[in-house]
Amino acid sequence: GAVVSQHPSRVICKSGTSVKIECRSLDFQATTMFWYRQFPKQSLMLMATSNEGSKATYEQGVEKDKFLINHASLTLSTLTVTSAHPEDSSFYICSARGADPETQYFGPGTRLLVL
Amino acid sequence: KQEVTQIPAALSVPEGENLVLNCSFTDSAIYNLQWFRQDPGKGLTSLLLIQSSQREQTSGRLNASLDKSSGRSTLYIAASQPGDSATYLCAVFTGANSKLTFGKGITLSVRP
Helix, strand or coil, X not given: CCCEEEECCEEEECCCCCEEEEEEECCCCCCEEXXXXXXXXXXXXEEEEEECCCXXXXXXXXXXXXXXEEEEEXXXXXXXXXXXXXXXXXXXXXXXXXXXXXXXXXXXXXXXXXX | CCCEECCCCEEEEXXXXXXXXXXXECCCCCCEEEEEEECCCCCEEEEEEEECCCCEEEECCEEEXXXXXCCEEEXXXXXXXXXXXXXXXXXXXXXXXXXXXXXXXXXXXXXX
């Protein structure tokens, strides 16, 4: 099956710094990528949808200036958490969709801890 | 707005027991429903996907059913094993080029 990778798998940073998370589709071209956030014992909440070469569409309540998303190629999307604060600590998961509009492939997630 | 509910939030059973995990959704106009498994601190593994025109899907000891009209799905796990311990998430896809809506998941613990 299709493989999606994320890097890094874990990151610890100081409050006020920016953190970049990469999401790659390894064996298919992802026309659309999705970024989710998951707090402990909670469901996955969609943050934004990005299509290659265009601006991301953010869900209501998600600050686009704080969570910068770039989808510059068909295999790579990045999420940058700018000026991270402890409340941004969470599990961030990306998913990618290729030719089949009904199937998403999920990455392994990135655990962010902001001190 | 589509809402997906999974109750209970946690379940503990002895090894060998057959069990059913429930999922309900508010808008029956779905394209498909998917069950995922999530191990602690890990990403999602897709278990079964049921198209809206289907009533069930089977994979090994897992069987998922879908009753679209009543907004319900069940995941049946036969002869549960400790290795089945994980969180099971239900998600519905509501349209082409749309997004998945997830439930909060059911954390299953299978006791040896």
